Amino acid sequence: TDSCKDSQNTCKWGEKSTADLMSRYVSKEMGYEVPKEGWRICLAHEFKEKRKPFQAKDVSLSNVLEHVGLGIRYLKWWYKKTQVEKKAPFIDMFRAQPLRQIYGAPLGGIGGGTITRGWRGEFCRWQLNPGMYHYKTVTANQFTVCLRRGGQTVYQQVLSVERPPTLQGWNWGYCGEYAFYHALYPRAWTVYHLPGQNVTLTCRQVSPVIPHDYQDSSLPVAVFVWDIENKNDYALDVSIMFTMVNGSGHKDDKSGGHWNEPFHLEKEGEAVSGVLLHHCTTVNPYTLCIAAREQPDREVSHQTAFSPKGTCSSLWSDLITDGRLDSPTGQCLKTKVGAALAVGCSVPAQSRNTLEFCLAWDMPKITFGSREREHIRRYTRYFGTKGDASPSLSHYFHLFIIEDFVRVLAFSAYDCSPQHSLPSWYKSALFNELYFVADGGTVWTELSEDADVSGGVRSENGGLPAQPAVVKEYGRFAYLEGQEYRMYNTYDVHFYASFALIMLWPKLALSVQYDIAGSVVQQDPTERLHLMSGRYSPVKSKNVVPHDIGDPDDEPWQRVNAYLIHDTADWKDLNLKFVLQVYRDVHLTQDNQYLRDMWPVCQAVMESELKFDLDGDGLIENSGYADQTYDGWTVTGPSAYCGGLWLASLCVMCKMARLVESEESYQRYRDLLDRGSAAFDKLLWNGKYYNYDSSGRDLSNSVMSDQCAGHWFLRASGLGDGEYQKIQTALKSIFDLNVMSFAGGQMGAVNGMRPEGVPDRSSVQSDEVWIGVVYGLAATMIHEGMWEEGMRSAEGCYRTVWERLGMAFQTPEAYCEKGIYRSLAYMRPLSVWAMQLALNTSQKSQTPSSTNRLAMYGVSQAVSKS
Ligand SMILES: CC(C)CCC[C@@H](C)[C@H]1CC[C@H]2[C@@H]3CC=C4C[C@@H](O[C@@H]5O[C@H](CO)[C@@H](O)[C@H](O)[C@H]5O)CC[C@]4(C)[C@H]3CC[C@]12C
Secondary structure, eight states, X not given: OOTXXXXXXXXXXXXXXXXXXXXXXXXXXXXXXXXXXXXXXETTOOXXXXXXXXXXXXXXXXXXXXXXHHHHHHHHHHHIIIIISOOOOSXXXXXXXXXXXXEEEEESOSSSOEEEEETTSOEEEEEOSTTOOEEOOOTTOXXXXXEEETTXXXXXXXXXXXXXXXXXXXXXXXXXXXXXXXXXXXXXXXXXXXXXXXXXXXXXXXXXXXXXOSXXXXXXXXXXXXXXXXXXXXXXXXXXXXXXXXXXXXGGGGSSOOEEEEEEEEETTEEEEEEEEEEOOSSSOEEEEEEEEEOTTEEEEEEEEEOXXXXXXXXXXXXXXXXXXXXXXXXXXXXXXXXXXXXXXXXOTTEEEEEEEEEEEEOOEEOOTTOOOOEEBTTHHHXXXXXXXHHHHHHHHHHSOHHHHHHXXXXXXXXXXXXXXXXXXXXXXXXXXXXXXXXXXXXXXXXXXXXXXTTTOXXXXXXXXXXXXXXXXXXXXXXXXXXXXXXXXXXXXXXXXXXXXXXXXHHHHHHHHHHHHHHHTXXXXXXXXXXXXXXXXXXXXXXXXXXXXXXXXXOTTTSOOOOOSXXXXXXXXXXXXXXXXXHHHHHHHOOHHHHHHHHHHHHHHHHHHHTTOXXXXXXXXXXXXXXXXXXXXXXXXXXXXXXXXXXXXXXXXXXXXXXXXXXXXXXXXXXXXXXXHHHHHHHHBOSSSBOSBXXXXXXXXXXXXXXXXXXXXXXXXXXXXXXXXXXXXXXHHHIIIIITTSGGGTSOOOSEEOTTSSBOOSSTTTTOEEHHXXXXXXXXXXXXXXXXXXXXXXXXXXXXXXXXXXXXXXXXXXXXXXXXXXXXXXXXXXXHHHHHHHHHHHHOOOOXXXXXXXXXXXXXXXXXXX
16 A cells, blocks of 8 residues: 555545545456555546646736736747747747646657647647657557457457547547556556446557666657457457557648558567558658557458548448458558558457557657758667668567566666665656657767867867767767747756756767766857846857757757747856766766766856856845746846756765865865855755745845755755755745645645745746655655655645646646646656655665666666676
8 A cells, every 4th residue: 555645545744645546447357457555546637737838818916017028028939939930939938838737747768759648548739859749649540459359250349439420430449448548658557448348458569668678768668568368267368459640630631642561570589560551751751650460369450541531431441341451562651641451369268368569650760940950860870770670679679578677667666675665656756757758859869070179179278078988888868948938958957957867878868968067168149138027138158057958940059049038148047057966976876977067068168157156255146037937936146046057066076076186176166165164154044944035125035945946956966964054944944834834735846935934936936846845855855764745845846736627648747736737748757756865865875886876776787788
């Protein structure tokens, strides 16, 4: 049982579990080998609460007045972008995605594109062109079951609860009360009890997202393993048919040049066959492939093409007649065309059998929106760039004993000999939030021969290597700030999310750091209007960390800082977040080359940062606007958030100075740290917590949930484990006020709380809850021994998002107590992995000094195939 609950299913802390997602399930069947942990929902479930995206009308009068200039400038910019340039804005405030409470685990590995299936089985969210999302359910993409007894079809059903107006020749409307979905990413199960048939189907969907594996994790494939349980006293012949239509439901699908062909591939004694759907688009052509493994006593048959229009009765009759499809040879040319694959087997009485399908797609070469450069996806290293890889991809993937690898991922969370057993909701959060590593518009490419990561300052001139070994070997990685906030590697947010990468794919985390470091030394002097201030300033200044590495609809890496709300050269957190990540990564990976390469960049950004200490007291000041990740929440003078990040950065600079044996640097940062710490305590500590800022405004003593972010990073880096009375007192105040005095303690921590216990409504972001921030706060609490408080805070967010608001696999950046959310499918919640690091660290304080610490943290690298 869930360790947080007592026998009445009530949480120890008095919270009634909100998990009623299975209340409509009427069957007793629980499927084949479906794990206990994960996110489970009956297909008949309806979420009662329907939230709306944050819009201008949700802004209070005082905030409207504050943002009128931005509103007008944004409107002008938006008009030019959409109506003149005919491009999609990097944030479309007028067309926020409405909430669709439908999403489930995405298909595909990392960086090769993703296709998301809904929890009711629909194929509904498409990201084949890198970073660009298309939200459309393609009705004809389905699995259909056919049961035959004694040579007669007795049951044929589309495994979908939908009753669409098209494809009327198919038998729709499967009864959702007899099925449930269970996700533990990168796996998901759907259990269908077939009413009146005494048959239960369990479909297990697996994508190759495997820690420390840099080969199989890059593959654009997924398998569907169907387990068929026949509880009758007679044998049945069972076929499953997989139908896929070309395209993604986009209007461009109808453009000409698509063609389908059947294939059969046999090697190493194993065979697969299926249908290839070739998409001959002018931009980013690709082939989609549905395949099945040929095994003894399984019959594979296909239909090369069917028209997904009208009733589509002929395909239905083809299957119902004999449980197999016609299997014509030859190709088929059509603009809008579907393909079908059926696999059949016999299932003896009181017995079970399995069938396997694979979906693969091969888009080896990509261009981004500007079409200036061609990029090669990572998986081509193993499968070539010719665009003919899908048969081999499906062949490889069928043979790949993926379960063993995926289990390791599950294992990593449990294998930490916990003092406290981990609650069930936490395991679901930990694995299911990981979806964003693949489904964050993620792109993973090879570093081209002529690329220069160093930003033009080569190592021989005291800069970075042009082609750092880790980037050359492991490729370039980028993921979006959010599916709706279309900027790659937004760095102030990646700070939180980076825990997932550094713990599970550390080479990718380092690769991102090299790209950012290269951009630090670059500049783009082009003047442009920044929408918040209304002032013109350069796109990118030298020696500062960029906000992001670009928009996939433009030319990322080449043109950074797609974000033009603020000029982020003056942001106070970006440079510090770079330094803190460098040290944390060095601590976890013990990579000395990385330390040596990053050290000069750290010094350069710290030099830039020092300019923000205007009064020379050793502590930086904020500039009276929203100059950090809370980009709608003004800060003036020394502040808890940026001041804390600054002191933590000075601390790690001292550590790194010692590692690179630079006594002079050490003394310099040590002096700043001593003076800055004294100023920090004097100006901000009020006996219970650090004040939001030191502006002396009415609201400067608000309690910020994220005030200990700097200390969090010290702890994650193996530092700061002395007596930190003030931090513990502050965390206690945050728990009492931001968590327990907000929404009955059930929704995590509000960003800003007044000491008297009402949310700070002075800005558009202070009364929001940022899920990723709460997971980071929970990690800090765990590091400080406040396990129950940390778990309670994080649980509120998980249950709100996954169980109450129906936002599975699209965790947003933010929600308010009532009514609204902001920015669906967002990067920051990946910080849940920081909780895992904290749990492991606090249990394994005996740290080896010179080995790679990731293995020790329960993330075994022994499983790596690379
Ligand atoms: C006259 C009108 C009626 C007034 C309308 C006001 C609105 C246009 C603005 C009021 C609040 C603004 C939003 C505040 C925050 C935003 C987030 C930002 O991007 C990313 O946000 C992350 C924080 O969530 C941050 O950490 C990342 O670094 C950023 O990349 C984008 C702008 C905005 C949505 C902002 C837009 C304008 C308002 C809605």
